Amino acid sequence: MHIRSGGRWPGRERALLAIMMIAMLAATPAMAQQVRLGAGSVVGVEPAQVGSTTTPELSPFADPASPLGRYALLLDEQPGQPLTLEQARAHLAAGDFRRSTVDIPNLGNRSPPRWLHFAIDNTQPAARDYRIYVAEGWTDRVDAWLIRAGEIRLHWQGGDERSPSHYLRPGIGFAFDASLPPGPSELFLRVDSVDSVALAPRIVALADASELEGAAQHWLGLVHGFLLALVVTYGLLWLTLRETSLLRYVAYVASYLYMHLAYSGIAAHALWPDSPAIGRFAILVGMTLFASSGIAFARQFLRMRQWAPRLDRTLAWLVRLALAAMAIFVVANAQGPAVDFAFAYIMAFTLLMVAFGVLGVRHRQDQAKLFLVASLISMIGAMVATLAVMGKLPFNAVTFRAIEIGVMTEASIWALALGLRLRRDREGRVRALQLAQHDPLTGLLNRRGFLDRALPALKTASSAATPLAVIMLDIDHFKSINDQHGHDAGDRTLVAVAECLRDLVSSDGLIARWGGEEFVILLPAMPQTEAVATAERLRARLADLTVILSDGREIRLTVSLGIAISTTATGLEDLLRQADDALYKAKQAGRNRAEIWAPLEMGAAE
Structure with a gap:
């Protein structure tokens, strides 16, 4: 992982570059959109078609830190055929790149590497330092080239497989700093990851980057503090009461806390800063633990053994097999199968939790309605966040964080339900003690x-x-x-x-x-x-x-x-x-x- 500045193209390659630039200008004008940087502003430019008398369409971003994926050109490599920068530039000149239609392009599980190209125009009179955010913190490998007038001004490399913590901004992803000179520049990005990652490129003035990262850290502090408070509170309750449902609830919340620490990048900074082998499976293990502990909690909370003993035994074996499968993937260093398994397992878990709630309501189980409502909220949160990343819903702080909001709401409802159940059980024990120490006929003490x-x-x-x-x-x-x-x-x-x-x-x-x-x-x-x-x-x-x-x-x-x-x-x-x-x-x-x-x-x- 390194950053390389300077370095001019040899004469023959420079001539080839000039030909490619001419070809690019002759290509379809729909590809000529750009990101225009001003003093305190970022504007997306949609130029007019060739021969049109209309002026280019300008789209100022209300938030200068907004994702810029819609103004990128995309190219997916053919499996097993990696491209060099020169080859990618040739494909760009040939018109092989396609327009992005969403603010945050998504790279699916085990998809081939993807190239992104941005045309950047710095309208300021002098060079200015920017922080360029590229991809989420679990991306395996990401490369960036900043080109000015045919010259590679910067080559940056990062990613989880190179160093899980280097260049990682917790809660946002991998980023690098660059000085953008006045006038036009090109930014090429190559993203390669086995895991599914959302590509939310941002170009933020370095002086303003602390505000974006500070907001992300404040949010992470809120989420982690809230979850840790639940773990400690209900953990102490379990130590006092030894109630199995409390222990399983603590395991569920703690596993989500671990998973969130892992994919937000905080755990990478604190626990495995330079250990790609750990970072490769840390989130996948967290996903498996989260889904497994959630199923275990649902079995206990809904008391499935009483009304669906066969289903209860099946789920118990499902959890054992899931944990064993992930352990085998880790030992065998089989990242691809582990990714497929973890994502399929957690998606099935999300749907199963809602199904468990429906079954519990149909069997008139105590607090099953609360369980169902909590599971639906969590599922809706995951759907909202996914649709926001896909561009189907407006992308903002609420929609992007909807999955975290959903899980925290779910955990809060379950905490309330457990509290009500503990209170009811305590009242039941008091009544039992009352009956044990009183004469049922006269109501006097026995x-x-x-x-x-x-x-x-x-x-x-x-x-x-x-x-x-x-x-x-x-x-x-x-x-x-x-x-x-x-x-x-x-x-x-x-x-x-x-x-x-x-x-x-x-x-x-x-x-x-x-x-x-x-x-x-x-x-x-x-x-x-x-x-x-x-x-x-x-x-x-x-x-x-x-x-x-x-x-x-x-x-x-x-x-x-x-x-x-x-x-x-x-x-x-x-x-x-x-x-x-x-x-x-x-x-x-x-x-x-x-x-x-x-x-x-x-x-x-x-």
């Missing part, structure tokens, strides 16, 4: 829920040296209620007692159905006298309670209560046993009464 909350309460009371009361309550003759009136009457009785307890016990107390017709109440900061008074209020209130049965009949009930007061040395198990012993004493004493646990009395009873 034994497990009570113990989980009572232990911290007892520990707090012990630390603060404050009393804590536990009351065991049992419905008297509950079996008789079931036997005489049925189990529905028993259930109604339990619910009525639970509601009464909720009304009478303070909000800082704990109430639980301990089992059967037995309830337990924990009252923090409750000395013995207040605990006894509370138990008596409960007994009296329940003695006045009337339970109305489904057939309109009414039943009355009484309860027995046992009270235990904690000390700093009392554990929860001992406290519950003491309250149960006191309850037994109340039962033995005739029921419908409250008893408090007394160590001496209980020891005598034992």
Whole structure:
């Protein structure tokens, strides 16, 4: 890769050049369009036909950094028959070059090398320095010749196969600097690449190049910062929650971030600046990883294993085979097949993602509509960018970046969907925990829920040296209620007692159905006298309670209560046993009464 200035043509070749120039002037005038450079302006010139009285059509570019492909003449080499500059000039003189019809000509996968010719007219009185942008950053080889009055003023060489980072402007492509003298000059470009590349030639005043490159770098910073934030945020979530869909989402976004770093040229500058062997496959590997991780995410997000197990297994094998195929291409240094495979795979992936969304909606899968919308946006973004490069849509910053905008929007929607799913799953776990710790009939805590909350309460009371009361309550003759009136009457009785307890016990107390017709109440900061008074209020209130049965009949009930007061040395198990012993004493004493646990009395009873 080098730049060569100077060097005159030998006499015989100069004569041949003069003949070719005369032939060019005699050729069809449609080829005489040119790019006219002025102070701060670039104008495309469409000259009038020979014999026409009309003046040339001038097309000033609103943006001096606009692509100039429409004002190029194109020639594709025959496969296996590379042309020299002299041969290309002969073809130009013979009228073999054709007019370009788009601002950004495209060189397809494994297409033969392409020549571009520009007629440049610098209308300024003195030479001026320009930066000439030639082709995208993954172009294999690109040569440029700047010719003035039959003299090669500059020969420049660049490309991914020569040096992935030299002359590469991240986010724009390969470029070289040249001083353009006043008057007419010719620019010949030869582009050779196995990968498909868009040719967006620009001629930008060197003083203005920083603005173009700065805007590109700012955009790249926005894209990469956004994607990195998603990777870090959801990566940390995965480390915390170990949710498979989070891991696959992180892999999908990270693979796109890597692919974008590779084809924007930033990775080449940072990781393989002078390693063509790496640059040859870096983007293709990224494309394969991106499509594979996207399919893996879709399988998990849409839960295909549940409603389409055969499709799920097929896709899993497809991803394995795709990764294995790309690995074989890399090891075998088979760039051509790798290019064909990677582009076909990623195009199929784009369509498959939309198809997955449609299938998910048809099978009424959770969040499948969001998945479909996100996939459609990504596909539309890719189509808009492709049509803009092809000249079917206006080429501007939005249309050219549409594929990046589409992928970022897709990633944002999927991030939102994952967040909603995580929230819903968390709420589901909370509901499951609620059911696991509550009695379904009365809505009170069950034994497990009570113990989980009572232990911290007892520990707090012990630390603060404050009393804590536990009351065991049992419905008297509950079996008789079931036997005489049925189990529905028993259930109604339990619910009525639970509601009464909720009304009478303070909000800082704990109430639980301990089992059967037995309830337990924990009252923090409750000395013995207040605990006894509370138990008596409960007994009296329940003695006045009337339970109305489904057939309109009414039943009355009484309860027995046992009270235990904690000390700093009392554990929860001992406290519950003491309250149960006191309850037994109340039962033995005739029921419908409250008893408090007394160590001496209980020891005598034992």
